[in-house]
Amino acid sequence: MKHLMLACIFLLIVNAFASPRILHDGEKKANKTFTVAKNGTLDVSVNGGDIRIQTWDKNEVNVRYDPEDYEEDSDLKIRQQGNTIYVNDNGSWGAGGLFEISVPVQFNLKLQTSYGDLIVRGKLIGNIYGETSGGDIRLADVDGAVDGRTSGGDIRAGKITGTTSLTTSGGDIEIASSQDELDVKTSGGNINVGDVGKALRARTAGGDIVIGNVGGEANASTAGGNVRVGKVSGRVTLSTAGGDIELSGGNGSIKASTSGGNVSLTNISGLVSASTSGGDIVAELAPSGKVKSRLSSAMGLIKLYLPENAKATITAHIRIEGRWRAQKDDYRVISDFKEESSLRHEDEQEIESTYKLNGGGEIITLETVNSDIEIRKLKKQPTD
Secondary structure, X not given: OHHHHHHHHHHHHHHHHHHHHHHHHHOOOEXXXXXXXXXXXXXXXXXXOOEEEEEEOXXXXXXXXXXXXXXXOOOOEEEEEOOEEEEEOOOOXXXXXXXXXXXXXXXXXXXXXXXXXXXXXXXXXXXXXXXXOOOXXXXXXXXXXXXXXXXXXXXXXXXXXXXXXXXXXXXXXXXXXXXOOEEEEEOOOOEEEOOEOOOEEEEEOOOOEEEOOEOOOEEEEEOOOOEEEEEEOOOEEEEEOOOOEEEEEEOOOEEEEEOOOOXXXXXXXXXXXXXXXXXXXXXXXXXXXXXXXXXXXXXXXXXXEEOOOOOEEXXXXXXXXXXXXXXXXXXXXXXXXXXXXXXXXXXXXXXXXXXXXXXXXXXXXXXXXXXXXXXEEOOOOOOO
């Protein structure tokens, strides 16, 4: 009998602790709805957890979360002030959970979490500020400005119309397109962006950079990968310490430098400065005026293509490292254009050739070491 009583007491104790948990599991998420107008703001600042936003056609903001993630006496506050909805836990220790929030399509977002993902599904017409210390940022199309920062995740976005700044310390950045100015930076990943309407600035310390066409200036640099950019309307500065550089078009001042790869420049007009310490340079250049261009390789082939009617003065230099007499005939300047002069400087161990195309014009200097230089006529592309 005594054992039976002890067993009953034990079951009562277990049920006392288990019942609330079972009830909680059966409960729906806490649900709060606020009536708002267009162009309002959702301001979320929580200690941790994912924030997931879904746009809809209602003039309402609906906030859903699991009450088990917050104790009854927690500092979680969800309130409305004017046309702004606030969700704030005042940094409650141990707090944090998933927030699922629906907002009107035409709304502004300010989202902050100490750890967790920031996700916006559905097109948003408004501005976004998002910050997380330990998660990804994923955005659909945004008709507005975007400022996103994460210390430990990837950033992905659809089409963005406004000024955009995106930064991550530990992931990739991928954007479908940007109609305005774009500034992206990662310390440990790749950058992949479609067309950019205005100025571009892209930096990574550990990956490749791939950009579409750029409607303004373009500045892209990486310490450990390749750089590939489409047509650029303004000034161009491209650099990498460990990869190739490829530019598909430009008509301004162009600077491209790599310490360990090839440089490819096509459909270029204007000033060009291209250098590599360990690769080839291939450039298509249409001289456009009284500027000076320079292509320099420390150990690689230089191949320059120019239109047949181009006005340019070209000086090609091949420096011979090692024994002059044994190697002076191994390297040469090859050209489709008539040579103006050719010199061999034994003291400097250098081969020098000069060309004046159509009476001379834009000054172009070509320099390499222990490699050939080719100057070719640019063939016209067939038209449809």
